[in-house]
Structures are given as C-alpha cells and as structure tokens.
Amino acid sequence: MGRFFVRRLAFALLLVVAVSSSALLLTRLAPGDMTSELGLRARPEEVARTRARFDLDRSPAAQLGGWALRAARFDFGESFLYSRPVGGLIRRAAGNTAVLALAALAIATLAGIPLGIITGSRRGALAGAIRTASLVCLSIPPLLTSLLLLFIASRTGWLPTGGMTSVDAVDAGWLAWMLDVARHLPLPALALALPLAATFERLQAQAMTETIHQPFVVAALARGVRGRQLLIDHAWRASLRSMCAIYGLAIGALLSGSFVVEYVTAWPGLGRLMYEALRARDVYLVAGCAAMGGVFLAFGSVVSDLLLFAADPRVREGQTA
Amino acid sequence: MNVRLFGVLITAGILAAGFVFWRSTTTPDDAAPAITVSDVPSRGGQIVTSGRAGPRTFNRLIGQEQFSQVLSMLTQGRLVRVNYQTFEVEPWLAEKWDVSADGLTYTFHLRPGVTWSDGVPFTSEDVLFSVQAIFDAKSESFIADTLKVEGKPIAASARDAATVVITFPEPSGPGLRLLDSLWIVPKHKLEGALKAGTFARAWGTDTPPSDIVGMGPFVLREYVPNQRLIFDRNPRYWRKAADGTSLPYLDRIVYEIIPDQDAELLRLQSGDLDLTQSELRPDDYVPARRAEDKGTLKVAEVGLSPQADSFWFNLKPEAWKGDPRFAFVRRPEFRQAISYAVDREKFAENVFLGAAVPIWGPITPGNTLWFWPDVPRYFHDVNKAKALLKGLGLEDRNGDGVVEDAQGHEARFTVITQRGIGWFERGLAELRTQLAQVGIALEAAPLENATMNQRMVKSDYEAMYTRFGSTDVDPASQLDMWLSNGDAHFWHFGDTSPEPWEARIDALMKEQMATLDQGRRKAIFNDVQRIFAENLPVIYFATPRMYYAYNARVQGVKPSVLRPVALWNADMLSVRQSGTR
Numbered sequence: 001m002g003r004f005f006v007r008r009l010a011f012a013l014l015l016v017v018a019v020s021s022s023a024l025l026l027t028r029l030a031p032g033d034m035t036s037e038l039g040l041r042a043r044p045e046e047v048a049r050t051r052a053r054f055d056l057d058r059s060p061a062a063q064l065g066g067w068a069l070r071a072a073r074f075d076f077g078e079s080f081l082y083s084r085p086v087g088g089l090i091r092r093a094a095g096n097t098a099v100l101a102l103a104a105l106a107i108a109t110l111a112g113i114p115l116g117i118i119t120g121s122r123r124g125a126l127a128g129a130i131r132t133a134s135l136v137c138l139s140i141p142p143l144l145t146s147l148l149l150l151f152i153a154s155r156t157g158w159l160p161t162g163g164m165t166s167v168d169a170v171d172a173g174w175l176a177w178m179l180d181v182a183r184h185l186p187l188p189a190l191a192l193a194l195p196l197a198a199t200f201e202r203l204q205a206q207a208m209t210e211t212i213h214q215p216f217v218v219a220a221l222a223r224g225v226r227g228r229q230l231l232i233d234h235a236w237r238a239s240l241r242s243m244c245a246i247y248g249l250a251i252g253a254l255l256s257g258s259f260v261v262e263y264v265t266a267w268p269g270l271g272r273l274m275y276e277a278l279r280a281r282d283v284y285l286v287a288g289c290a291a292m293g294g295v296f297l298a299f300g301s302v303v304s305d306l307l308l309f310a311a312d313p314r315v316r317e318g319q320t321a
Numbered sequence: 322m323n324v325r326l327f328g329v330l331i332t333a334g335i336l337a338a339g340f341v342f343w344r345s346t347t348t349p350d351d352a353a354p355a356i357t358v359s360d361v362p363s364r365g366g367q368i369v370t371s372g373r374a375g376p377r378t379f380n381r382l383i384g385q386e387q388f389s390q391v392l393s394m395l396t397q398g399r400l401v402r403v404n405y406q407t408f409e410v411e412p413w414l415a416e417k418w419d420v421s422a423d424g425l426t427y428t429f430h431l432r433p434g435v436t437w438s439d440g441v442p443f444t445s446e447d448v449l450f451s452v453q454a455i456f457d458a459k460s461e462s463f464i465a466d467t468l469k470v471e472g473k474p475i476a477a478s479a480r481d482a483a484t485v486v487i488t489f490p491e492p493s494g495p496g497l498r499l500l501d502s503l504w505i506v507p508k509h510k511l512e513g514a515l516k517a518g519t520f521a522r523a524w525g526t527d528t529p530p531s532d533i534v535g536m537g538p539f540v541l542r543e544y545v546p547n548q549r550l551i552f553d554r555n556p557r558y559w560r561k562a563a564d565g566t567s568l569p570y571l572d573r574i575v576y577e578i579i580p581d582q583d584a585e586l587l588r589l590q591s592g593d594l595d596l597t598q599s600e601l602r603p604d605d606y607v608p609a610r611r612a613e614d615k616g617t618l619k620v621a622e623v624g625l626s627p628q629a630d631s632f633w634f635n636l637k638p639e640a641w642k643g644d645p646r647f648a649f650v651r652r653p654e655f656r657q658a659i660s661y662a663v664d665r666e667k668f669a670e671n672v673f674l675g676a677a678v679p680i681w682g683p684i685t686p687g688n689t690l691w692f693w694p695d696v697p698r699y700f701h702d703v704n705k706a707k708a709l710l711k712g713l714g715l716e717d718r719n720g721d722g723v724v725e726d727a728q729g730h731e732a733r734f735t736v737i738t739q740r741g742i743g744w745f746e747r748g749l750a751e752l753r754t755q756l757a758q759v760g761i762a763l764e765a766a767p768l769e770n771a772t773m774n775q776r777m778v779k780s781d782y783e784a785m786y787t788r789f790g791s792t793d794v795d796p797a798s799q800l801d802m803w804l805s806n807g808d809a810h811f812w813h814f815g816d817t818s819p820e821p822w823e824a825r826i827d828a829l830m831k832e833q834m835a836t837l838d839q840g841r842r843k844a845i846f847n848d849v850q851r852i853f854a855e856n857l858p859v860i861y862f863a864t865p866r867m868y869y870a871y872n873a874r875v876q877g878v879k880p881s882v883l884r885p886v887a888l889w890n891a892d893m894l895s896v897r898q899s900g901t902r
Contacts, residue, residue: 030772031771031772031775031776032771032772032773032774032775032776033771033775034771036770036771036774036775036778037386037771038385039385042463042808043463043466043808046461046463049461080377081377082375082377082526082546083377083378083522083525083526083527084525084526084527084546089546092546093547147583147584147587150584150587151587153591154587154588154590154591154593155591157591160593161584161587161588161591161593162579162584162587162588162593163548163549163577163579164548165548167367167369167549167551167575170543170551263580263581264581264583264584265584266548266577266578266579266580266581266584268545268546268547268548272547272580273547276374276547276580279769279770279771280771281771
C-alpha cells in the first residue's frame with residue numbers, strides 16, 4: 001500500500017514537472033511573444049528590457065533551467081500581464097476554480113449517477129427521455145451552454161449574469177459574501193456540470209447494463225434479493241469500478257479549470273487565467289497555471305486510485321499480495 | 322412509480338417553467354411601478370461599467386494598455402485636456418495660460434486650492450516632478466516620445482508654487498495638445514522611487530489602493546485581479562458643476578472585468594451593467610435597439626469612427642526576398658486597381674451591415690478637424706481596374722480567373738488578419754470576393770493577436786487587413802506612422818530609402834508639425850492626404866457609424882468617437898435617483 005502511493009506521488013511529481021516545462025517551452029517557441037502587447041509604438045530599448053526582464057533574451061533551455069530552479073523554491077516568477085508574482089495569482093485563481101469545480105462535480109454526481117442507474121436497469125419512456133437528454137447535453141459545446149444559461153439569466157433575472165461576486169457584497173460580512181458567491185455559482189457550475197452529468201449517466205448506465213447480467217446478480221436474484229437492495233447493494237456497487245477510473249480524471253479536469261466557461265461567465269478561475277496568459281504569451285504565468293493544472297490532474301488520478309481501491313476488493317487483494 | 326405519471330409530471334414541470342420564463346421576459350414593463358424621474362443630475366449612486374482587461378500598473382506614466390487611459394481619467398489630472406467631443410484643448414488643472422510671442426513658451430497658472438486626494442496641496446513642484454519622471458532614463462516612460470519636438474524634450478520650470486513655465490524646444494504645431502498626455506503624478510508619493518531608480522516599478526498592481534493618490538474625480542478603493550476595480554468619489558476633487566454642486570455626482574464607479582463581449586452585452590441588456598468602454602459591434606445594434614424600445618437601454622449615434630480598417634501590402638523590398646510579384650505590388654497602379662475594383666457601398670453594406678460610409682484615406686469624416694473632402698477618390702470601376710492591371714502586364718493568360726504577369730507569376734496573396742473579430746473576417750471575405758472579379762486572388766490567414774503583431778513587426782507577411790486605434794485626432798499623434806523612418810510606419814518598417822512621394826510626405830509632415838498657424842497646418846496636411854491617396858500605400862474602404870448603448874438610468878453620457886467612449890466625462894455622470902434599474 002505504502003509503496004503504491006509513493007509510486008503514485010512520484011508519478012504525480014513527474015507529471016507536474018513535465019506539464020509545466022512543456023507549457024513553458026511551447027509558449028516560448030510559439031510565434032510571437034509578450035512584447036507584442038507593448039504595441040507597435042514600443043521603442044526597441046523597451047522591448048529589449050522587457051525581453052531581458054522575462055528571460056526571453058536567453059535560450060529556451062537556459063530559461064527553463066532558471067525557472068525550474070526558482071520553482072523548486074516555490075518562486076514561479078512574475079506575470080507580465082499583472083505585474084505580480086505568479087504564485088499569488090495562481091493560488092487565488094485555483095481557489096476560485098476549486099469552488100466552481102466542486103459545485104459542478106456535486107451536481108454532475110447527484111444527477112448523473114442516479115440517472116445512469118435508472119437508464120442502465122430499466123427500459124421505457126423515462127429511460128429513453130433521460131438518454132436523449134444526455135446525448136443533447138453531450139452534444140452541445142460548453143461555449144453554447146454557457147451563453148444559453150447566461151441568456152436565460154439575463155432575461156429572467158433569476159441568477160446573476162456572470163462574475164463570482166456582486167458589488168453589493170464588497171462591504172458585506174463573510175456570511176453575506178458566501179451567500180453572494182452561492183448565488184453566482186449555479187450558472188457556471190451548471191454549464192460545467194451538464195456535459196459531465198451526461199457522461200456519468202452514460203457510463204453508469206453502460207456499467208449497470210453489463211453488471212446486472214453478471215452471474216452473481218442472477219444468483220442474488222435467485223436467492224430472493226429484490227428491488228432496490230439488488231440494484232444498489234449488488235449491481236451498483238459492482239458497477240462502480242469503471243466509474244471510479246473516470247471520476248478521478250473528471251475531478252482533475254474540472255479542477256484544472258475550463259477556460260470556455262470561466263471566460264464567458266467571467267469566473268476568475270484558473271482556466272481563464274491560463275487563457276489570458278496564453279494570449280499574451282505571459283510565459284511564467286502559463287507555466288505556473290500548467291503546473292497547478294498538473295497538480296490537480298495528479299490529484300484526480302490519486303483520487304481515482306483511492307476510489308478504485310475502496311470499490312474493488314480485487315485491487316486491495318492485489319496490493320496485499 | 323408509474324412511468325407515465327412521472328412523464329406527465331416532468332412535462333408539466335417543463336411547461337410551467339417555460340411559462341414563467343416567458344412571463345418574465347415579456348412583461349417586465351407592465352409589472353414595473355410607475356416612476357417619475359428627473360433629468361436634473363443629482364449627487365449619489367453608483368454605476369457599474371466594464372472592460373475586457375484590468376491594469377498592468379497603476380502608474381500612468383508607465384502603463385500604456387487601454388485600461389490605463391480609463392484609470393487616469395478616473396483618478397488623475399493634467400494641466401489641460403482634449404475635450405473628447407469638440408477635440409479642442411480646454412483648461413484643467415491649469416485654469417489659464419499665456420503664450421510667448423514666438424509660441425515656444427507657455428506660462429500656466431495653476432488652479433488655486435486644488436489638493437491631492439490625500440489632502441496634500443497640488444503645486445508646481447508636482448508638475449516639474451512629473452516632467453522629470455517622464456524624461457528620466459530609468460523610468461522607461463512611453464510618454465517621453467510624445468513630449469518631444471524634433472527629438473528634443475520640452476522643459477519645465479516654476480516661477481512659484483502656482484505658476485509653471487513650459488518651453489518647447491522648437492515651434493510645435495500641435496502645441497498644447499501634446500500636454501494632454503502629461504499626467505501629473507504626486508511628488509510626495511513617488512519622489513523616493515524616482516531617486517532610487519525604481520520608478521518604472523512603482524505603483525504596481527499590488528500597491529495598496531490607499532497609496533494611490535490623484536486629482537481625478539475618483540480614487541481607487543479596491544482591485545481584485547480578474548474581477549473588478551472599485552472607485553469611490555474623491556471628496557477633494559476640484560471641479561464644480563455650473564450650479565455649484567461639487568463633482569463628481571456619483572459616489573462610486575465599479576469597473577467589472579468581463580473578457581467576453583457577448584457576455585458583456587447580455588449583462589448590459591439585463592441591467593447588471595450601466596456602461597461599457599466600447600461602441601456596439603454591427604451585429605449588436607438590433608438587440609440593443611430592442612432593449613431601447615423596452616426602456617432599459619439608450620442607444621446613441623456617436624458619429625463616424627475616426628479609425629478605419631486598413632488593407633495594405635508589405636512594401637519592404639527585403640521582405641519579398643526576390644519574389645517577382647513585388648515588381649507589381651510596389652507599383653501604385655496596382656494598388657489603384659484594387660481601389661477601383663472595390664465597390665465601397667457594397668463593402669459597407671456587407672461588412673458593417675449598412676452602418677458605414679465609403680472612405681478613400683486614413684482621415685475619415687469622423688475626424689471633423691482634419692478630414693479633407695477633396696481627397697482623390699477611386700469610384701467603383703472594374704474596367705478601369707482591369708486596364709490598370711493590363712498596363713502592368715497582368716492578364717489572365719491561362720483562363721483560371723487569376724491574372725498573372727508574362728512569366729506566369731499570379732497575383733495571388735495571403736492576407737493576415739486578426740482572428741475572432743467578426744468584421745475583419747467579413748471584410749476580408751468581401752475583399753476576396755470583389756477582387757476576384759478583376760483576377761486578384763486573396764487567401765485569408767486569420768491569426769491571433771500576438772502572432773499577427775509579431776509577423777507585422779518582423780515584416781513577415783504579404784498583405785494585411787486590420788485596424789489601428791488612436792487617442793487623438795491630430796496628425797501629430799500619428800507622426801510615427803506618417804514619417805518613413807517612424808516606428809509605426811507599418812507598410813514599410815525601417816524604410817531607409819523612401820520613394821520620392823514618401824520623402825515629400827516626410828517633408829510636409831515636419832513642416833506642419835513646426836507650423837503654428839492652424840489653417841496653414843490644415844492646408845499642408847491636405848497635401849499629405851492627397852499624396853497618400855495617389856500612391857495608396859494603404860487602402861481604405863469604409864468607416865463604420867458608431868453606436869453606443871448604455872443603461873437608460875445613467876445621465877450625462879456624452880459618448881465620444883475616441884476611447885473611453887463615456888468615462889472621459891466621468892465626473893459629469895449621474896444616475897436617476899427616483900428611477901428603478
């Protein structure tokens with residue numbers, strides 16, 4: 001068990017290093033750099049100073065090496081766009097994305113898995129309607145979902161039309177601030193959760209369909225186990241294996257931030273920060289965002305392993321052996 | 322559970338939700354209480370405005386991103402300012418001035434009783450310090466170039482605490498207009514940074530807002546990166562309304578950072594936003610008008626834009642690396658043929674949905690001070706275009722629809738434009754269609770902004786279609802574009818051997834820059850426009866009519882064709898107190 005997790009942690013570290021280094025190198029090697037943000041009228045000496053300040057006058061390898069050494073001391077450099085240390089910007093954005101991701105995950109889980117159990121174990125109009133709705137949710141691009149939800153919010157006034165907090169919450173206390181965030185959360189969370197819920201539903205349905213035809217379920221049925229007990233205690237638990245693998249990855253992907261949803265709904269998260277950094281070729285901010293995304297992906301992978309460990313006795317036995 | 326019953330319940334729920342949605346979108350006006358509103362501006366209230374991005378610095382002498390202009394107009398002051406509606410220079414922190422007989426020396430009398438937002442009195446020392454900071458080598462201020470005449474900096478001295486003398490090294494046609502960009506920064510706050518050589522990093526975005534002081538109508542209260550900035554009323558602001566009311570009227574301005582323009586429009590329509598920083602896009606005009614019919618928005622016709630989309634070929638010979646097509650690209654007749662080939666009325670109709678007028682040069686009718694209506698024009702004439710091309714030896718010899726020279730080199734070009742901007746992509750598609758009629762083939766290459774800019778600066782392109790912004794209408798603000806050795810001479814960067822017509826423009830521009838008589842300046846600049854239109858290094862087709870939408874509850878909005886469209890006049894904005902949003 002211990003060695004297993006040491007291996008996983010080593011892999012996670014490797015993932016973070018690989019992702020952030022690749023991001024830095026690719027941003028550096030892509031055409032254009034941050035000095036184009038200075039405008040046409042920027043003087044050559046100003047361009048040169050900016051390039052020197054952000055190590056663009058060094059070779060990509062030397063820049064990567066210097067950045068890696070500093071990053072090992074948790075100094076991720078400075079952002080060109082914000083003229084602030086990258087670390088602070090990422091911490092704030094990652095926290096915002098985490099709030100959004102957890103809300104989306106909760107919605108997707110609470111909607112997708114029960115619906116998957118229904119469609120995987122039943123036939124009829126209801127199951128058909130759920131399947132159709134899932135396919136629709138999977139087919140609509142997140143950009144369109146976000147704009148559609150934003151449109152509904154703007155026309156009805158039911159929800160705030162974007163942002164994370166409203167101006168009125170600025171002077172309010174913590175409780176009012178949290179309530180205000182909770183009011184802003186449903187729109188982007190739904191935009192993220194709908195396709196994910198549909199994915200969970202489809203996967204859960206497939207797993208359930210396969211499981212309920214397994215001999216141990218038939219045997220339980222022969223023993224007189226019926227209804228919800230058969231469905232939940234026997235079939236669903238056994239079907240969880242395939243869900244666990246995808247669940248961890250979904251956590252990682254959600255926590256890494258969705259730039260489309262965050263961009264359209266003006267949610268100040270990691271995805272939006274990464275997008276803006278990429279647009280401006282803000283090389284250290286890109287690398288920092290990628291590193292944080294890598295951390296989250298690795299975290300998701302570990303969660304996935306843990307869930308599999310808990311859900312599948314064969315994994316535990318395998319580890320023990 | 323009966324499946325049918327469940328289905329019926331779900332359907333009923335969907336129908337009920339749809340009905341509530343329909344009611345909420347169709348009846349708000351009926352449900353709203355009758356209100357009486359007054360057009361007399363009153364103190365108090367707040368507005369919420371928005372923009373694509375936030376600040377990179379709070380130091381106006383350093384920051385040159387678009388937000389810096391908004392920030393300084395809200396929080397800082399200058400001796401004089403250019404009025405964004407009349408384009409005339411008007412007194413600001415200097416209440417009056419005297420000019421010497423030779424026009425080189427201006428003596429400014431500072432407005433008495435003005436203080437910084439922290440209560441420290443404003444004196445001539447602050448003006449001298451600002452000029453010193455701008456020209457300090459370590460401060461890296463981009464404003465330094467603006468405040469030079471013939472490459473020499475202006476000089477500032479003080480007679481006393483309330484009198485500043487500014488001397489121009491050479492006669493300057495734009496004169497006082499140059500001082501529109503001389504933002505005054507507080508000596509008592511920034512002197513230490515200048516002495517320490519760290520002025521360029523002073524007032525970064527992590528500076529506590531309470532340390533940022535100014536003489537503008539508002540003071541920065543809070544900045545949350547990627548979310549918003551909050552500006553509170555500056556109680557020490559010097560300006561008063563005509564009736565004696567202390568300005569600004571508003572208690573607060575909130576600036577939300579909304580990266581997506583579609584989302585911004587939805588928020589404006591819903592009433593969550595009061596103002597934006599940009600005009601309506603052509604596609605947004607109809608929904609904004611609908612919202613105006615409902616009484617939630619006001620849509621103002623601002624006028625014709627002083628900026629226009631530019632189409633040009635790379636005229637830097639080295640960039641073509643011996644490509645035989647440059648032999649005809651460099652000929653004015655080739656560019657004139659393009660100008661004749663384009664039906665500008667149709668272009669305006671298809672690209673700007675009719676809300677645009679044809680133009681033939683970079684100075685549009687939107688620039689009321691400098692537009693010259695007699696600029697040479699190329700009215701749509703396909704036969705003339707074909708004749709000009711034939712005169713250059715360009716004919717469709719193989720019947721494939723594209724003209725080629727005698728050696729078979731086709732007039733086929735890749736045109737770079739900015740990705741994601743609707744009217745650029747539509748404009749290029751329209752040009753491609755229209756130029757195909759005379760046998761010129763264009764292939765569109767939309768690129769994202771950073772890549773496009775880099776390709777332009779490195780002269781790594783064949784042709785380009787984009788638009789450049791400007792903060793003033795005076796040709797002096799575009800000098801680096803007009804002069805062949807200018808940093809923004811974008812069709813031929815690093816032009817060391819200008820063509821005779823370019824050399825003539827150089828001479829005329831320098832002459833008008835040194836001419837104090839404004840009528841004479843105009844006549845000289847008309848000549849520049851004539852030469853430019855005859856040689857067409859850049860071709861212009863249409864300039865859009867600008868429409869600006871804002872919340873109907875906001876009063877005092879005087880939208881400008883320059884940006885920021887509405888916040889240039891922030892101290893005069895107010896909200897209807899008795900109304901509802």
